[in-house]
Amino acid sequence: MAKSKPKTKRAPKKPLKAPSFKLSSQQKLVWGSFLVILGLLLFIAFVSFIFTGEADQSTLSNFTSREIETQNWLSKSGAWLSDFFIQRGFGIASFIFSGLIFLSGVYVLMNINKTKLRKHWFWGVLIIVWLSILLGFFGHKNDILGGTFGFEINSFLQDYIGKIGTILLLIFGFITYLAIRFKVTFESIAKVFTSAKKDIKDDLSELKEDIIVPLDNNLSEEAEAIKSAFEIPLEEKTAEPQTKVKPVAESAPLEVKTPIVEEEPEIEIKVEDVKEEVSESDNLANKLVEDFGQFDPTLELAKYQFPTLDLLKKYDTEGITINQEELEENKNKIVDTLKNYNIGIASIKATIGPTVTLYEIVPDAGIRISKIKNLEDDIALSLSALGIRIIAPIPGKGTIGIEVPNKKSTIVSMRSVISSKKFQSSEMQLPIALGKTISNETFVVDLAKMPHLLMAGATGQGKSVGLNAVLTSLLYKKHPAEVKFVLVDPKKVELTLFNKIERHYLAKLPDSEDAIITDNTKVIHTLNSLCIEMDNRYELLKNAFCRNIAEYNEKFKARKLNPNDGHQFLPYIVLVVDEFADLIMTAGKEVETPIARLAQLARAIGIHLIIATQRPSVNVITGIIKANFPARIAFRVTSKIDSRTILDGSGADQLIGRGDMLYTQGNDLIRVQCAFVDTPEVEKITDFIGAQKAYPDAYLLPEYVGEESGTSLDIDKSDRDKLFKDAAIVIVTAQQGSASLLQRKLKLGYNRAGRLIDQLEAAGIVGPFEGSKARQVLVPDLLALDKLLEDEI
Numbered sequence: 001m002a003k004s005k006p007k008t009k010r011a012p013k014k015p016l017k018a019p020s021f022k023l024s025s026q027q028k029l030v031w032g033s034f035l036v037i038l039g040l041l042l043f044i045a046f047v048s049f050i051f052t053g054e055a056d057q058s059t060l061s062n063f064t065s066r067e068i069e070t071q072n073w074l075s076k077s078g079a080w081l082s083d084f085f086i087q088r089g090f091g092i093a094s095f096i097f098s099g100l101i102f103l104s105g106v107y108v109l110m111n112i113n114k115t116k117l118r119k120h121w122f123w124g125v126l127i128i129v130w131l132s133i134l135l136g137f138f139g140h141k142n143d144i145l146g147g148t149f150g151f152e153i154n155s156f157l158q159d160y161i162g163k164i165g166t167i168l169l170l171i172f173g174f175i176t177y178l179a180i181r182f183k184v185t186f187e188s189i190a191k192v193f194t195s196a197k198k199d200i201k202d203d204l205s206e207l208k209e210d211i212i213v214p215l216d217n218n219l220s221e222e223a224e225a226i227k228s229a230f231e232i233p234l235e236e237k238t239a240e241p242q243t244k245v246k247p248v249a250e251s252a253p254l255e256v257k258t259p260i261v262e263e264e265p266e267i268e269i270k271v272e273d274v275k276e277e278v279s280e281s282d283n284l285a286n287k288l289v290e291d292f293g294q295f296d297p298t299l300e301l302a303k304y305q306f307p308t309l310d311l312l313k314k315y316d317t318e319g320i321t322i323n324q325e326e327l328e329e330n331k332n333k334i335v336d337t338l339k340n341y342n343i344g345i346a347s348i349k350a351t352i353g354p355t356v357t358l359y360e361i362v363p364d365a366g367i368r369i370s371k372i373k374n375l376e377d378d379i380a381l382s383l384s385a386l387g388i389r390i391i392a393p394i395p396g397k398g399t400i401g402i403e404v405p406n407k408k409s410t411i412v413s414m415r416s417v418i419s420s421k422k423f424q425s426s427e428m429q430l431p432i433a434l435g436k437t438i439s440n441e442t443f444v445v446d447l448a449k450m451p452h453l454l455m456a457g458a459t460g461q462g463k464s465v466g467l468n469a470v471l472t473s474l475l476y477k478k479h480p481a482e483v484k485f486v487l488v489d490p491k492k493v494e495l496t497l498f499n500k501i502e503r504h505y506l507a508k509l510p511d512s513e514d515a516i517i518t519d520n521t522k523v524i525h526t527l528n529s530l531c532i533e534m535d536n537r538y539e540l541l542k543n544a545f546c547r548n549i550a551e552y553n554e555k556f557k558a559r560k561l562n563p564n565d566g567h568q569f570l571p572y573i574v575l576v577v578d579e580f581a582d583l584i585m586t587a588g589k590e591v592e593t594p595i596a597r598l599a600q601l602a603r604a605i606g607i608h609l610i611i612a613t614q615r616p617s618v619n620v621i622t623g624i625i626k627a628n629f630p631a632r633i634a635f636r637v638t639s640k641i642d643s644r645t646i647l648d649g650s651g652a653d654q655l656i657g658r659g660d661m662l663y664t665q666g667n668d669l670i671r672v673q674c675a676f677v678d679t680p681e682v683e684k685i686t687d688f689i690g691a692q693k694a695y696p697d698a699y700l701l702p703e704y705v706g707e708e709s710g711t712s713l714d715i716d717k718s719d720r721d722k723l724f725k726d727a728a729i730v731i732v733t734a735q736q737g738s739a740s741l742l743q744r745k746l747k748l749g750y751n752r753a754g755r756l757i758d759q760l761e762a763a764g765i766v767g768p769f770e771g772s773k774a775r776q777v778l779v780p781d782l783l784a785l786d787k788l789l790e791d792e793i
């Protein structure tokens, strides 16, 4: 069946262009001023038309003749336009048109969100129509009140539903408008009346207090009568007002209440109390929202512009190329190999992805799945390709999948995933566009749902690119007020570019100069500080009766939480640790404990962890860390054991590198080609953001006072390691206080060497921990050491 001619064809590409219609700054200026001026001209022409319209009527038929003069302030065009809009159109409601056009100009000039403008136009046109019909009701043919439109529609309606029907229809239109546009409800109208009633009641009680001296008894009685008249419907609707109009002493509200208490269970009364309290605070919040609108966390950087798509690169090699010959060849090889082992195939189907093609086969009835699974190596051999992965069966499909790498892989650009509809229209809290799946769909996940991410892979397989893809996604979707990054980069080179957006997006310790953390002591401080931030946030959530950060922020935006009680809008915090193995090796438990604590507890309060490591060994990814990182990404690793450590199964060892990855968030393994974002692209994005107005400082984390100086000095002499003296000799001889020196010279494990260093510090032989530098040796030579040790005894 092989075809003689290799036929290549391009798969239909998804449109890469951003959906929005963009104008350059110059075009905006031209368009904006054009619309503003047009709006003004129309307004002037319309006003003039009210006075000169009648006189100009006769001139309209001779519009082209220069001899005939018009009186409109804007001459012939003014007269014609006004006649068109007002007389023959919508009557004086047409003034709204000039307003809408003027407003559109302002929006374009000031680059304000266009969705709001669309709303204004929508409602504006509806009001024009409604007003024109309403005014047409009162007007006559050919008058300017409702215009021809208003008059004609009116006469049409009146023919069919009569005058009363038309009025009722107009009222209905008005109510619908209020309900949809201003969300007015029957309850809110009732509330307005109730609060008015309450105001009057308060005024009356004040009045009553003023009239203490019964000089004017009648007035006091009157006031009381009015007061009780209002009280009755609140307490008990059935009670007759007359019974209440009694002298103050006899009005006895207790009498009314007692039967209620007896008949009704107590709980109901309590419920009413609570309701009143809640509604009062709600009322205040509603009023604040009415007056000032919802709290907008982005207000401080209101003019902040999100990075544009053109900062990201387009790649020529993008788009899937289908090589029919390759497909056919691979299919035949798979079928033949399976046939050699007596496995018949009922059907075979291919799905082409960016780096691999998935062949889905349905074996003949009675074939055992394990038999096919065991043939992984044989199929790889016959296809002479690395990175064959067999998925038997594909979850939820009832077929067996064989993934075969494409001869020519295609790059998935960051631009293509960021511009995808799936990412652009995602409603996720922290959306991350990771790349494309085997079926070429953009793969978007929510970091807030993960809630933490573990990334592992051998060196050079795409981890750093993956981290950059995650950070880029968030930069494209989240305002600086909504998310903050804590970046830990022991390699000191990978994340430095993000320094430029320190005052926009980064969080740091109050006393530190650099926001990106490269030093191990600082990492420990930062992690502990994040734990404090976590505890503080939990306290805030508890006080606000919220279960998670999303609820809390919603409540804060609705102005239901008082900033004077310490409440504030809480941005998400994303902690990114590159080279986690390095940290664990040098700081061990000190790092593991806060990380584990954050991983266990921080999800609800919006702190999310992303940890990347080159060495996915069990002493780096410990059980406690694994248990709290259900979402994992595995790039290619070198051994099955490493794959098992990350994914709890094999697969990562069969990837082909360069961003080919497996993603899991529990059970399913999804193969994704990671989106590629290059350093120059990240640089452009950070430059773009960095050039804009920023907050005065990075987001400050709570202060953490380290304890390491105290703890090490508490070590008891009797607890010293047997090798303590030997270690001291090694350190003093080499004049270098490092644990790795002890490891090498005394052939020790890291932990024991670390303990020895702590003991040497306690004994005053080496100085305190200084991050990546070796500790200072405080004893100059062996003689001094001998003396020091003797003195101790």
Ligand SMILES: Nc1ncnc2c1ncn2[C@@H]1O[C@H](COP(=O)(O)OP(=O)(O)OP(=O)(O)O)[C@@H](O)[C@H]1O
Binding pocket: 411, 412, 457, 458, 459, 460, 461, 462, 463, 464, 465, 466, 614, 658, 659, 660, 673, 674, 675, 676, 677
């Ligand atoms: N998604 C991708 N698409 C195409 N090529 C990629 C992708 N990811 C990585 N590569 C290629 O692999 C190279 C190494 O990637 P990267 O620097 O991310 O590896 P790494 O795992 O971080 O390595 P190290 O651990 O040494 O820092 C990149 O320079 C790039 O050429």
